[in-house]
Amino acid sequence: MAAAAVSKPRLSPSVPIEVYLNVAIGGVLTGLVYGLMALGLSVIFGVVRVVNFAHGEMMTLAMFMAVVLFSAFHLDPLILLVPIAAVMFALGYVLQRGLINPFITRPEHSQFLLLVALGIIITNSLLIIFGPDARAVQTSYAFDSIQIGPLIVDTTKVYAGVAAIVFAIALFAFFRFTLIGKAIRACADNYTGALVVGLDVKRLYALTFGLGAACVGAAGAILTLLIDTTPMLGPSYTLLAFVIVITGGLGSMPGALLGGVLIGVTEALAGLRFTPSAKSMFAFAILVLVLLFRPQGLLGRRLA
Amino acid sequence: MTRKSSSNATRLTRRTFSATLGASFVAGVAPFNIVRAQNPLKVGVLLPRSGFEAGIGEDCQRAVDVSQAIFKEMGLPYFTIINGDTESNVDTARARAEKLIGDGAQALVGTFDSGQTAAVAQVAEQKGIPFVINIAAAPQITEQGYKFVFRNFPTAPMILRDAFTDQKTVFAEVGTAPKSVVFMHVNDTFGTAMSKGIGAVMPKFNMPYTIAEEIAYDPTARDLSVEVAKAKATNADALLVVSRLNDAMLLTRELVKQRWTPQAILSMGPGYYEDQYIKTLGKYADGPINFAPWFDPHKRLTKLLASELAKRHPGVNLNTNHVFTFEALLVVADAYNRAKSTDPNELVDAIRKTNITDNVSIGPGIQFDAKGQNDKVRQGAFQNRGGKLVTVAPPEAAEAKAEWPLPPYQSRA
Numbered sequence: 001m002a003a004a005a006v007s008k009p010r011l012s013p014s015v016p017i018e019v020y021l022n023v024a025i026g027g028v029l030t031g032l033v034y035g036l037m038a039l040g041l042s043v044i045f046g047v048v049r050v051v052n053f054a055h056g057e058m059m060t061l062a063m064f065m066a067v068v069l070f071s072a073f074h075l076d077p078l079i080l081l082v083p084i085a086a087v088m089f090a091l092g093y094v095l096q097r098g099l100i101n102p103f104i105t106r107p108e109h110s111q112f113l114l115l116v117a118l119g120i121i122i123t124n125s126l127l128i129i130f131g132p133d134a135r136a137v138q139t140s141y142a143f144d145s146i147q148i149g150p151l152i153v154d155t156t157k158v159y160a161g162v163a164a165i166v167f168a169i170a171l172f173a174f175f176r177f178t179l180i181g182k183a184i185r186a187c188a189d190n191y192t193g194a195l196v197v198g199l200d201v202k203r204l205y206a207l208t209f210g211l212g213a214a215c216v217g218a219a220g221a222i223l224t225l226l227i228d229t230t231p232m233l234g235p236s237y238t239l240l241a242f243v244i245v246i247t248g249g250l251g252s253m254p255g256a257l258l259g260g261v262l263i264g265v266t267e268a269l270a271g272l273r274f275t276p277s278a279k280s281m282f283a284f285a286i287l288v289l290v291l292l293f294r295p296q297g298l299l300g301r302r303l304a
Numbered sequence: 305m306t307r308k309s310s311s312n313a314t315r316l317t318r319r320t321f322s323a324t325l326g327a328s329f330v331a332g333v334a335p336f337n338i339v340r341a342q343n344p345l346k347v348g349v350l351l352p353r354s355g356f357e358a359g360i361g362e363d364c365q366r367a368v369d370v371s372q373a374i375f376k377e378m379g380l381p382y383f384t385i386i387n388g389d390t391e392s393n394v395d396t397a398r399a400r401a402e403k404l405i406g407d408g409a410q411a412l413v414g415t416f417d418s419g420q421t422a423a424v425a426q427v428a429e430q431k432g433i434p435f436v437i438n439i440a441a442a443p444q445i446t447e448q449g450y451k452f453v454f455r456n457f458p459t460a461p462m463i464l465r466d467a468f469t470d471q472k473t474v475f476a477e478v479g480t481a482p483k484s485v486v487f488m489h490v491n492d493t494f495g496t497a498m499s500k501g502i503g504a505v506m507p508k509f510n511m512p513y514t515i516a517e518e519i520a521y522d523p524t525a526r527d528l529s530v531e532v533a534k535a536k537a538t539n540a541d542a543l544l545v546v547s548r549l550n551d552a553m554l555l556t557r558e559l560v561k562q563r564w565t566p567q568a569i570l571s572m573g574p575g576y577y578e579d580q581y582i583k584t585l586g587k588y589a590d591g592p593i594n595f596a597p598w599f600d601p602h603k604r605l606t607k608l609l610a611s612e613l614a615k616r617h618p619g620v621n622l623n624t625n626h627v628f629t630f631e632a633l634l635v636v637a638d639a640y641n642r643a644k645s646t647d648p649n650e651l652v653d654a655i656r657k658t659n660i661t662d663n664v665s666i667g668p669g670i671q672f673d674a675k676g677q678n679d680k681v682r683q684g685a686f687q688n689r690g691g692k693l694v695t696v697a698p699p700e701a702a703e704a705k706a707e708w709p710l711p712p713y714q715s716r717a
Binding site (some may be wrong): 016019026030143226271272275276 | 355519520529530534550561562
């Protein structure tokens with residue numbers, strides 16, 4: 001057994017190359033879910049020009065919806081993501097119309113404080129209702145994996161990654177092929193022009209915030225397959241979403257997905273090649289490099 | 305005349321007023337003193353009842369729940385328990401210890417986690433309140449010269465010493481031994497202390513295996529797929545693990561998903577023997593051999609504790625958390641019985657003179673050395689088998705022989 005292992009190609013003296021491939025595939029699949037979460041942040045900023053500092057907390061809210069619905073009805077989170085995205089869309093729409101809209105023209109620090117306060121309220125409400133303990137969703141395929149030659153891929157991560165891609169494609173199609181999507185893009189490209197041609201910008205902003213929240217809802221439901229849910233997850237995922245969208249390009253939808261995959265793969269490979277306990281350090285190192293050499297992000301547009 | 309005389313008799317002078325006031329004060333306060341003297345001892349029990357160690361904290365609480373009934377049967381005095389939650393956080397542990405003392409706690413017990421325990425030990429020492437540690441292995445806690453801190457739990461070097469001894473016993477029994485292991489551990493206070501200890505203690509034991517790779521990870525990690533992939537890539541025969549509960553479950557899930565069944569999982573910390581681990585993972589929970597502070601199944605008090613636990617919490621296996629939380633409370637109850645006082649200084653004096661031979665854990669009993677450490681406490685080895693925990697070493701406490709190797713995960717029915 002040891003002799004066979006020695007004959008395999010290796011990137012480092014101790015790790016065969018298929019292990020790198022396994023880990024990289026896991027990183028891509030997890031990164032796609034991260035990307036979907038960050039996509040919501042990017043969509044909201046790209047159109048409404050508000051940075052959602054309650055993004056991770058909204059995702060945690062969606063995760064708890066998935067956990068509660070799973071325990072009540074034993075429905076797979078991949079099915080639950082549709083109603084959860086719909087509920088989060090409605091929540092995002094109402095939130096934007098009722099709370100965030102008055103702040104759009106106010107200074108950025110006011111928006112920041114409003115959304116941070118919203119995040120704190122969500123986290124503490126979840127703590128009051130559910131307590132601080134981790135809750136897991138145990139599906140029938142929770143322990144399954146798929147073997148393709150020397151590669152062993154986690155079935156749950158495959159389902160999660162595919163679901164994230166499908167949801168992202170649906171969102172891209174919505175923005176590209178529907179009238180409302182085109183109107184939202186028009187608002188993002190030229191706010192004054194959109195007003196001149198008679199678009200209901202306030203409503204379109206609310207729709208956009210709703211769509212961003214729906215992305216977060218879908219990502220939250222999918223993420224319950226990969227990690228245990230606790231109320232305190234929010235701030236770390238808000239930070240992760242920022243790292244991803246800044247790396248991919250703030251306001252760029254493909255950039256968010258690319259950023260997610262890049263961060264997912266970097267963390268996984270760095271954990272394998274170096275020390276696992278320092279893997280997030282490498283994600284932040286990429287962020288620093290992007291900020292230094294391409295401040296608009298990998299797929300972002302340079303602002304005039 | 306009569307009226308005058310009567311008036312004189314009832315006249316309130318400054319002197320009589322002062323005397324009356326003084327007498328009233330004494331009469332008024334004395335009963336409170338008497339009541340206060342009769343008030344039972346207040347013991348603050350600090351555990352991680354929430355946060356990432358909540359499962360273990362809840363498990364420790366089960367021992368708290370059954371303790372008073374057993375103490376009553378043992379003829380030990382009743383005392384009041386005030387619960388505190390460390391939230392699995394060092395700073396919160398410190399703040400809660402201060403609050404419990406502020407609320408009247410005259411002794412503290414806890415906290416399961418070495419980092420949190422170290423913080424509470426500082427508070428207890430500053431405030432002059434006896435603190436009996438239930439579970440915490442970082443050796444430095446009893447190396448600070450503290451006068452109010454006592455530990456009836458082995459330190460990391462003691463755990464390692466006994467773990468290596470018991471491993472050799474198990475290897476001799478099953479007639480085989482791993483040639484190499486991957487050492488995976490949490491990078492918290494306990495995990496780091498164990499890691500340092502392994503480096504220092506292992507060479508003295510001439511173990512049959514070498515450590516192919518050491519992998520440290522965050523105890524709050526949400527995904528350990530990379531860590532397990534890295535471990536699997538070493539082709540080591542066995543896993544040597546120092547874990548907590550959540551990461552033990554994550555590690556096992558990843559072992560199943562990545563289709564790697566090592567010859568053995570040799571656990572030198574908590575996690576694998578917890579009820580939540582056994583219940584959540586079902587058939588995948590079988591096989592790990594735990595080397596941890598444990599109970600002697602043949603002792604009288606062990607049977608009593610197991611029986612009370614079965615009454616209050618049916619289906620829960622007696623484990624380290626129950627044993628050492630119970631024994632920490634037993635130390636306090638025994639000292640309170642001897643001191644016959646709630647005064648912290650008198651309690652501390654009594655705890656120092658502890659000599660309990662009717663106990664639960666493996667070893668001759670509970671006594672404390674000059675540092676406040678029970679250096680006689682001995683640990684054991686026990687294996688997860690069909691949802692039960694079977695003691696396999698040391699020979700004097702063993703119930704059965706260890707099963708070796710680990711049954712493959714993919715073929716478990």
